[in-house]
Amino acid sequence: MVHVHYFEVVPVAERQTPxxxxxxxxxxxxxxxxxxxxxxxxxxxxxxxxxxxxxxTAPQAANAAxxxxxxxxxxxxxxxxxxxxxxxDLAGSNIDALxxxxxxxxxxDESLQRSLTGATGDxxxxxxxxxxxxLxxxxxxxxxxxxxxPAAAGYYTQAxxxxxxxxxxxxxxxxxxxxxxxDTAYGSKRATxxxxxxxxxxxxxxxxxxxxxxxxxxxxxxxxxxxxxxITATVLTAxxxxxxxxxxxxxxxxxxxxxxxxxIPFLDLTRARAVxxxxxxxxxRYLISNRLDVYRQDFDRKADALEAGDSGLPTVAGxxxxxxxxxxxxVERWKAYRAGHEKIVELADSGxxxxxxxxLTGIRRGDASFDFSYYDAAVAEITAARRxxxxxxxxxxDILLTGWPxxxxxxxGLVILLVPLSVRKRLAEYR
Numbered sequence: 001m002v003h004v005h006y007f008e009v010v011p012v013a014e015r016q017t018p019x020x021x022x023x024x025x026x027x028x029x030x031x032x033x034x035x036x037x038x039x040x041x042x043x044x045x046x047x048x049x050x051x052x053x054x055x056x057t058a059p060q061a062a063n064a065a066x067x068x069x070x071x072x073x074x075x076x077x078x079x080x081x082x083x084x085x086x087x088x089d090l091a092g093s094n095i096d097a098l099x100x101x102x103x104x105x106x107x108x109d110e111s112l113q114r115s116l117t118g119a120t121g122d123x124x125x126x127x128x129x130x131x132x133x134x135l136x137x138x139x140x141x142x143x144x145x146x147x148x149x150p151a152a153a154g155y156y157t158q159a160x161x162x163x164x165x166x167x168x169x170x171x172x173x174x175x176x177x178x179x180x181x182x183d184t185a186y187g188s189k190r191a192t193x194x195x196x197x198x199x200x201x202x203x204x205x206x207x208x209x210x211x212x213x214x215x216x217x218x219x220x221x222x223x224x225x226x227x228x229x230x231i232t233a234t235v236l237t238a239x240x241x242x243x244x245x246x247x248x249x250x251x252x253x254x255x256x257x258x259x260x261x262x263x264i265p266f267l268d269l270t271r272a273r274a275v276x277x278x279x280x281x282x283x284x285r286y287l288i289s290n291r292l293d294v295y296r297q298d299f300d301r302k303a304d305a306l307e308a309g310d311s312g313l314p315t316v317a318g319x320x321x322x323x324x325x326x327x328x329x330x331v332e333r334w335k336a337y338r339a340g341h342e343k344i345v346e347l348a349d350s351g352x353x354x355x356x357x358x359x360l361t362g363i364r365r366g367d368a369s370f371d372f373s374y375y376d377a378a379v380a381e382i383t384a385a386r387r388x389x390x391x392x393x394x395x396x397x398d399i400l401l402t403g404w405p406x407x408x409x410x411x412x413g414l415v416i417l418l419v420p421l422s423v424r425k426r427l428a429e430y431r
Contacts, residue, residue, distance in 0.1 A: 024217065025423045028210040032237075032415045035203040039244065039408035042196040046248065047401045049189040050255065054394040057182040058263055060118050062387065064175035065270040067111040071171055072274040072281070074104040075163045078142050079284030080369070082156050083357050085146060093361040093369065108135065115174060124177055127170055134166040153288050160285065179267070186259060193252045197245050204241040207415075211237060214422070229422035233415040240411040244404070251400040258393030266386035268316040273379050275302050276334065280372050283341050287348055287356055296345060303338050307331065317382055330382070333375035340368040 080097035084090040112132055119125040141159035145152045211234040218227055279302035286295040306312045313334060318327040340359070347356035360368045 020217070021423045024210065024214040025419050028207065028214060028233075028419045029416050031203060031207045031210055032412050032419070035199070035207055036408055036412035036416070038199050038203065039196075039240075039412070040405055042192060042199060043244070043248075043401070043408065044405035045192050046189065046196060046251070047405060049185065049192060050251065050394075050397050050401060053182070053185050053189065053255065054398070056118065057178070057185040058390065058394070060115075061175070061178040061182045061263070061267060062270075063111050063114050063118075064171070064178040065267050065274075067108060067115065068168065068171040068175055069270050069274040069277070070104045070107045070111065071163060071167050072277040074101060074108065075160055076277045076281035076284065077101040077104060078145070078156065078159065079281045079288060080361055082145055082152050082288055083284055084361050085152070087357070090358065090361050093363050096363060096369075097361075105139075120181065124174070127174055127177075131167065131170045131174070134162060134170065138162045138167060153290075156288055160281075182259075182263075186256070189255070190252065193248045196248045200241045200245045200248075204237065207237055208234065208241075211415075211419075214419075218423075227422050229418045233418040233422070236411050236415050236418075240408060244408065247400050247404060251397040254393050254397045254400070258390045258397075262386045262390035262393065265316060266383055266390065269379060269383040269386060272306060272313055272316050273376065273383065276306055276372075276376070276379070279303055279306070280337070280341075280368075283344055283360055283368065286345065287353060287360065291348055299341060303334075303341075306334060313379075317379065330375065330378045333371070333378055337368060337371040337375050340371050344368060 077097045077100045081094060081101060084094035084097060087094070112128060112135070115131075116125065116128045119128055138159055141155050141162060145155035145159055148155050211230060215227055215230045215234070218230070279299050282295045282299035282302070286292065286299070289295060307314075309315065313331050314327060317330040344356045344360050347353075347359060358367075363369050363373075
């Protein structure tokens with residue numbers, strides 16, 4: 001009896017199908033997993049860097065700028081005190097100067113405390129401690145100037161020398177260090193944003209290719225045109241990648257625009273205010289020193305810098321949201337004060353020192369103190385607006401980034417679940 005054995009011949013394509021299915025699905029799941037981890041890390045990093053800019057580096061730069069300004073104004077108020085002490089007719093101006101001096105002193109103490117808390121290294125900490133030490137020496141000279149009577153001019157000269165030779169240079173170094181950290185923070189954030197967009201384009205594009213390719217392969221191999229799980233995974237991926245890249249680009253543009261149009265102009269205006277206060281103090285120093293010409297020259301140098309069209313008040317006070325009317329107001333008010341300075345110098349040079357002091361320290365309209373306050377009010381208004389604009393932009397960037405460290409995990413987590421689900425029934429046919 002002859003036995004005939006029958007062997008079922010399975011086509012090679014069918015034997016390879018399960019392996020190909022697993023390969024497609026495995027590649028898609030692996031790519032989605034890598035994209036999930038990378039996207040979450042990038043978005044969390046960008047959010048952290050935005051908060052570092054908004055909560056640390058930008059406030060530190062603003063604090064350092066405010067410190068320089070407060071130091072300049074404090075010395076200007078001391079000069080007013082020296083000139084008005086003992087003059088009953090200028091008692092109002094003396095009281096006003098004393099109040100401003102105390103307010104600036106409190107502001108300086110707070111700024112130095114914040115600088116000490118935010119110091120990033122031993123060198124910067126030593127710089128702040130040196131400022132505190134020199135501030136103590138300055139205040140000692142100020143107290144001597146206000147209580148020395150006829151010798152007040154000598155003690156005030158010592159005090160203002162401490163300010164210009166020690167305090168202001170150290171404050172400048174502190175400000176430059178803070179602005180350098182701000183630039184570094186923006187640069188690091190920009191690098192992360194570029195990496196994030198590149199990541200979305202490369203890994204996200206690869207994942208979409210794998211998902212669409214798997215859908216096409218299944219349609220050809222199994223004659224099934226639509227795979228709901230794969231279609232859902234593809235849509236989820238696309239809906240994640242486009243907004244993620246958009247958020248990275250948009251919040252970067254918001255913060256960069258805020259830096260260029262609000263924060264940097266704020267810092268520039270604060271610096272200009274400090275220069276103008278120091279220049280106004282030069283007028284007082286000219287009278288205190290009995291017409292020492294160096295102070296007159298210093299005033300002219302600072303005033304010329306403020307009036308320069310490319311770097312002075314006409315430039316730093318302007319901007320896309322500040323009309324020419326307000327910019328001209330700032331410049332014209334400064335020029336009015338400068339004209340008052342020239343009048344005071346002429347009075348002093350003609351031997352009318354008492355009248356010069358009255359014209360300088362009086363607080364009525366037409367007096368130099370009034371003209372300067374009128375000018376400074378315009379600068380202060382624009383400066384505050386710049387700072388507020390930056391704060392608004394920072395909050396907008398925070399809102400844009402809200403939830404994004406977790407959104408990729410949810411979307412891509414679903415994709416990772418849907419891919420195996422999409423091929424489960426097809427693999428079951430080969431068991």
